Amino acid sequence: MAVAVVYRPPALDAEKYKASWTDGSPMPDPEGLLFHAGVGEGDDFFTVSVWESREAYDAFGSRFKEALGAEGYEGGAPKILPVHHTIDHGVPA
Numbered sequence: 001m002a003v004a005v006v007y008r009p010p011a012l013d014a015e016k017y018k019a020s021w022t023d024g025s026p027m028p029d030p031e032g033l034l035f036h037a038g039v040g041e042g043d044d045f046f047t048v049s050v051w052e053s054r055e056a057y058d059a060f061g062s063r064f065k066e067a068l069g070a071e072g073y074e075g076g077a078p079k080i081l082p083v084h085h086t087i088d089h090g091v092p093a
Contacts, residue, residue, distance in 0.1 A: 002034065002083035003054050008046045010076045014038065017045065030063075032056025035088075050083055 009017075017038045035050040051057040057080065 001053065002086070003051050003057055004081045004083050005049045005051065005057055005078045006046060006081065007049075007078040008076065012045070013043075014041050014045045017047075030056075030060040032059070034086075050086065054080065 032052040033049060033056070034052060036047065037049075038045065038047050040046055049057075051060075
């Protein structure tokens, strides 16, 4: 079953997030990732990712936490929720 991972990174706002993408993806595209977006501004900033399965996210999660730590960001805990239905219309970046 697909899962959505909703993450509110501590001390990371939209501007810092956008800057992390300046030179391309901060991490190579992980296997099993279906969709990712950075959403909102200021204190309302969060990311949402949809994964093929919980196992696909778990395989990526430890590498992600390590990469955040290397950049000086505290990890925090994401919410992991089941996905019951999706519609993909090729959302523009």
